[in-house]
Amino acid sequence: MATTAPTAAPHTYGANGTYPPHPEGLIGGNHDLASVGDKIASVVTMETPTPKAWWPIFLVGFGLLNGLGIALLYLFYAGVGIWGINQPVAWGLAIVNFVWWIGIGHAGTLISAILLLLHQKWRTSINRFAEAMTIFAVSCAGLFPLIHMGRPWLFYWLYPIPTNMAVWPQFRSPLAWDVFAVTTYFTVSVVFWYVGLVPDLALLRDVAKNKWQRMIYGSLALGWRGSAIHWRRYEKLYLLLAGIGTPLVFSVHTVVSFDFAVAVVPLWHATIFPPFFVAGAIFSGFAMVVWLAIPLRRFYGMGDFITTRHLDLCAKVMIATGFLVSYGYFCEVWMAWYSHSLYEWESTMQRMWAGPYWWSYWALITTNTIIPQLLWFRKVRVTEWMLFLVAGSVHIGMWFERYVIVISLSRDHLPSSWGRYAPTPWDYLTMFGSVGLFIVMFTVFLRVLPMISITEMREMLPFGQGGRDGHSVMENAK
Numbered sequence: 001m002a003t004t005a006p007t008a009a010p011h012t013y014g015a016n017g018t019y020p021p022h023p024e025g026l027i028g029g030n031h032d033l034a035s036v037g038d039k040i041a042s043v044v045t046m047e048t049p050t051p052k053a054w055w056p057i058f059l060v061g062f063g064l065l066n067g068l069g070i071a072l073l074y075l076f077y078a079g080v081g082i083w084g085i086n087q088p089v090a091w092g093l094a095i096v097n098f099v100w101w102i103g104i105g106h107a108g109t110l111i112s113a114i115l116l117l118l119h120q121k122w123r124t125s126i127n128r129f130a131e132a133m134t135i136f137a138v139s140c141a142g143l144f145p146l147i148h149m150g151r152p153w154l155f156y157w158l159y160p161i162p163t164n165m166a167v168w169p170q171f172r173s174p175l176a177w178d179v180f181a182v183t184t185y186f187t188v189s190v191v192f193w194y195v196g197l198v199p200d201l202a203l204l205r206d207v208a209k210n211k212w213q214r215m216i217y218g219s220l221a222l223g224w225r226g227s228a229i230h231w232r233r234y235e236k237l238y239l240l241l242a243g244i245g246t247p248l249v250f251s252v253h254t255v256v257s258f259d260f261a262v263a264v265v266p267l268w269h270a271t272i273f274p275p276f277f278v279a280g281a282i283f284s285g286f287a288m289v290v291w292l293a294i295p296l297r298r299f300y301g302m303g304d305f306i307t308t309r310h311l312d313l314c315a316k317v318m319i320a321t322g323f324l325v326s327y328g329y330f331c332e333v334w335m336a337w338y339s340h341s342l343y344e345w346e347s348t349m350q351r352m353w354a355g356p357y358w359w360s361y362w363a364l365i366t367t368n369t370i371i372p373q374l375l376w377f378r379k380v381r382v383t384e385w386m387l388f389l390v391a392g393s394v395h396i397g398m399w400f401e402r403y404v405i406v407i408s409l410s411r412d413h414l415p416s417s418w419g420r421y422a423p424t425p426w427d428y429l430t431m432f433g434s435v436g437l438f439i440v441m442f443t444v445f446l447r448v449l450p451m452i453s454i455t456e457m458r459e460m461l462p463f464g465q466g467g468r469d470g471h472s473v474m475e476n477a478k
Contacts, residue, residue, distance in 0.1 A: 026122055027460060029304035036305075036457050040450045041200075041207055043300060051299040054443060061439025068433020071426055072147060080150055082426045089409045089421035094148040095259070096402040097431050100284070101141035102182070102256055103277075103398060106249060107285025108134025109189055112196070113245035116238075122313050124456045125305045129296065129442075130289050131193040132449075136441040137288070138186045140434040145178060147430075174259045181255035185248050192241040198224050198234065199455040253281045260405060266347035267408055272331055279324035280398060283368075286317050287394035292442070294384045296451060305452050308382040315381035318372060318394065325401075326369040343413060350411045356420065357407045360400050367397030 022028070031039070042048040075082060085092040108130040115123035146152045158169050158179045169176040202224035205217040224230055257277035260268040290311065297303045333352075336344040351361050371393040380386045411418050445451070 022460075022462065024121065025307055025309040026125065027304060027457070028307050031304060031461065033458050033461065036461065037203060037207075037454050039302075039304070040452050040454050040457070041204060043446070044204055044448060044450055045207060045209055045213070047209075048300075050447070053295070053299045054446070057295075057439060058443040061436045061443060064432050064436020065440050066436075067429050068436060071429040071433055074426065075147060075430075076152075080148065082424060084421055084423045084427055086419060086421065088412055088417055088419050089407065091406050091409070092421060093403075093423050093427040093431055094144045096399065096406050097434060098141050098144040099256055099259075099277075099402045100399050101137050101144075101434065102253060103281035103284040104288045105134040105137035105141065105185075105189075105285065106253060106278075106281035107289050108132070108137075109185070109192070109245045109249050110282060110285065111289070112192060113242040114249060116242045117246060121460060122310055124460050125307070125310055125452055126289060126293060126314075127456070128196070128453045129292055129445075129451045131189065131196070132442065132445050132451075133288060133292060134189050134285075135186070135193060136438050136445075138182065138189065139441070140438050142182060142186070143434060143437070144430075145175065174255070174262055177255050177258060181252045185252040188241065188245050188248055192238075192245055195234070195237055195241060196453060197449065198222060199226070200450045200453060202226065203454055204450070250278055253277045265408070265412065266341070266343040267332060267336070267351065268405070270332070270335070272328055272335075276325070276328035279321045279328070280401060283318060283321035283325055284394060284398040286314050286321070287391040287398075290314050290318075290387055290391040291395070294388050296446075298384070300446075300451070302452065305457060311384070311387055312378070312381045315375045315387060315390075318391070319375045322368065322372040322375075322394070329365065329369065347408060347411065351404065351408060355411055357404070357410070360404050360407065364397050364400035364404055367393040368401060369397075371397075 029035075083092055083094070085094075108127075111123045111130045112127045115127075146155055149155065157167060158176060160169055169179070198221060201217050202221040205214055205221050208214040208217055254274040254277065257273040261270060261273040263269060293306050293310065293314070297306050333348055336348040349355075352358060372390060374380045374386070374390055380390065407421060410421055
């Protein structure tokens with residue numbers, strides 16, 4: 001007698017044939033396991049046409065990247081004298097851009113690692129492209145100290161490589177600390193990102209339409225077959241990497257803040273710098289996540305997965321970290337006044353209105369403290385164009401914050417040594433070129449890898465739709 005294989009329990013549909021809305025508003029639409037995979041994977045397999053907006057964005061980035069190439073060629077030919085750096089402002093836009101990019105790179109690991117450990121389900125829709133953002137931003141950041149050295153081809157001297165010349169790094173230099181902090185952060189971020197990609201790469205291998213895609217994704221999937229032992233090892237490793245990455249979020253920008261804090265310079269030599277820098281990094285990092293999430297929703301139709309709930313929560317994180325940053329600004333002024341330090345107070349007055357760069361200080365206060373107060377209104381947090389403008393204000397403000405710190409060197413202890421600093425066109429070409437590098441890397445990423453984790457999105461689905469109701473990987477790690 002023929003037997004019939006048992007069939008899975010039917011999904012629970014609503015009265016009108018649709019699934020009920022996600023209870024926490026983290027997934028929209030009418031999705032099940034198949035539709036989640038099809039929607040995200042079809043972007044990579046080219047079944048979904050590339051949005052028209054992709055090409056102009058890519059070409060703008062490519063043009064800026066070419067500008068970066070020209071700037072670097074001339075830099076290697078003529079030396080760092082083509083920049084506006086001088087005495088007393090020996091650090092110009094190179095370190096401003098370095099710290100700015102490192103800050104942007106913070107949100108990816110924060111979302112992936114810390115929110116995973118805290119069981120925050122809303123990380124699922126944004127963690128993948130946020131991790132990519134981290135890797136690309138840190139790559140852009142690493143460019144600046146490299147070309148600032150004057151002899152970038154000798155960069156490996158910054159590592160303690162034994163040689164018969166007995167050349168060792170200067171371990172008392174904060175710049176040497178940067179090398180170890182940034183390299184460690186970049187390495188862990190890449191490994192964390194890649195491990196999270198493995199199940200999705202296997203899925204792309206299985207649905208690929210041509211031989212080359214199957215070969216490439218199959219090689220990258222490392223033989224993943226989705227067996228129980230694969231899942232168990234994957235979940236343990238993913239959780240372990242989250243545990244390793246969490247302290248790095250705080251350590252890397254703390255070390256970067258030491259570039260300034262260990263110098264005996266008024267307004268720099270302060271213990272508030274490490275937490276101040278970390279809060280600012282998360283602030284700017286989430287602003288960049290918002291800047292990436294809104295176009296993805298708009299151009300790729302990912303509004304079902306990146307919902308207004310995600311935008312709302314990102315905006316709330318920006319409010320909290322924005323207040324920490326503003327508290328740092330207040331503390332600087334308060335400590336200068338309350339300490340009765342002549343040098344601190346004079347430097348504060350020079351920064352705020354007596355010096356030639358007072359306008360940059362008020363530009364950062366306006367863009368970092370005043371404009372983000374609009375996020376108190378829910379309408380601003382969930383309206384794409386309003387939130388996009390506020391996040392853009394944060395980007396400008398956080399760049400000016402680092403600019404104001406660096407430009408303080410123009411007025412030091414001795415009026416006889418005061419000087420002026422003005423970036424040259426080569427400074428700006430290098431800076432905007434790094435933006436082009438980021439745009440090119442991110443747009444290419446959208447074409448070749450899933451921008452949202454298919455595996456974790458499927459887990460986010462309620463039981464009735466085939467998911468595990470947000471049963472995160474860490475709960476399975478035994």
